[in-house]
Amino acid sequence: MKMSEEISSDVGYLIDxxxxxxxxxxxxxxxxxxxEKINGQNQLTKEQTQQQPIIxxxxxxxxxxxxxxxxxxxxxxxxxxxxxxxxxxxxxANFKQNDGKDGQHICAYTGxxxxxxxxxxxxxxxxxxxxxxxxxxxxxxxxxxxxxxxMSKFVENxxxxxxxxxxxxxDA
Numbered sequence: 001m002k003m004s005e006e007i008s009s010d011v012g013y014l015i016d017x018x019x020x021x022x023x024x025x026x027x028x029x030x031x032x033x034x035x036e037k038i039n040g041q042n043q044l045t046k047e048q049t050q051q052q053p054i055i056x057x058x059x060x061x062x063x064x065x066x067x068x069x070x071x072x073x074x075x076x077x078x079x080x081x082x083x084x085x086x087x088x089x090x091x092x093a094n095f096k097q098n099d100g101k102d103g104q105h106i107c108a109y110t111g112x113x114x115x116x117x118x119x120x121x122x123x124x125x126x127x128x129x130x131x132x133x134x135x136x137x138x139x140x141x142x143x144x145x146x147x148x149x150x151m152s153k154f155v156e157n158x159x160x161x162x163x164x165x166x167x168x169x170x171d172a
Contacts, residue, residue, distance in 0.1 A: 007081075007083055007085070008082075008085060008086065008148045008150075009152070010085075010086050010148070010149065010151040010152055011074045011082045011085045011086055013151055013152045014072065014074040014086055014124060015074060017124070017126065017162065017165060018165070027058060028057065028058055028163075028164065029055070029056070029057055029058065029127055029164045029166075030054075030055070030056040031053050031055055031056075031069075031125050031166065032053055032054050032056075033048050033051070033053045033054075034051075038053070038125065038166050038167075038168050039166065040166045040167050040168075042168040042169070043168070043169050043171065044112075044169070045170065046111070046112050046113060049111045049112050049170065050111035051111070052090070052109040054099070055069060055092075055098075055099055055100040056098060056099065057098040057099075057100075058098070061096075061129065063096065064131070065096075065131060066093070066094045066095065066096065066129070066130050066131075066132070066133055066134070067094075067095050067096065067100070067103075067127060067128070067129055068091065068092065068093040068094065068095075068103075068127070068128045068129075068130065068134050068158070068160060069090070069091070069093075069095075069100060069125065069126070069127050069128075070088070070091050070124075070125070070126045070128070070151075071088075071089040071090040071091075071109070071124070071126075072086045072087065072088050072089060072123070072126070073085065073086060073087045073089060073112070073114075073121050073122065073123050074086045074122060075114075075119075075120070075121040076121075076147065077114075077115060077118050078119050078121075079119055079121070079122070080119065084148060085147075085148070086148070086149045087146050088146045088149035089107075089110050089111070089112070089146070090105075090107055090108070090109040090110070091105070091106040091107035091136070091140070092104070092105060092106075092109075093106050093133070093136070094133045094134055104134075106134065106136045106138075106139065106140070107139065107140040107146070108139075108140075108141070110146070114170060117172060118172040119172060120169050120170070120172075121169060121170050121172060122167055122168075122169055123167065123168050123169070123170065124165060124167050125164075125165065125166050125167070126162060126164070127162075127163055127164040128155065128158075128161060128163065129160070129161050129163050130158060130159055130160050130161065131159065132158075132159065134158045135158065136154070136158075
C-alpha cells in the first residue's frame, strides 16, 4: 500500500470522539441549518447544508476562554475507504460571542459535497475551549489542503479541551 493510500489515524481519533458520550449533545449549544437544529440524529440533504449554519451558545462561558468550532467529515471519500479523511469543512476559532460572529475563519465554511455513490457521510461538529487563541498559519483554501486534516495534532498544538460534539449525516 502506498503512503498516500493509508488511512489517517485521525479518522480513528474522530470515531473515538463520536463514541465518547461524555461530550454528547447537550442544551448549552445549538447549531442549526435554517430551522433544523442538529441533534445527533439528523439526516440532511447536501442542498440543506450549503449555507453556513447558525451557532447559538446558550450558556455564558468564562470570558477569559476562547471557543473554537470545527466541522469535519471522517468519511472521505467513503466510510468504507476513508483514505482522504478526515476532510475539514470549517474552523471558526477564537470566538467569545454567543453567535460566533467575532470568530476567526481559519478554514472557511464549505458545505457537504460527497460524491454520488459514496454512501452515508458523518459530519461532526466539535466545540473546544482554550485559554489562548488558536494559532494556525494555513488557511485550508483548496480541496487538497482540506484532506487528511491533522485533527489530533491541531487539538494538541492549540491546547484545546472538547466541551461539545454533535453529528448529522448526508447520503450520497
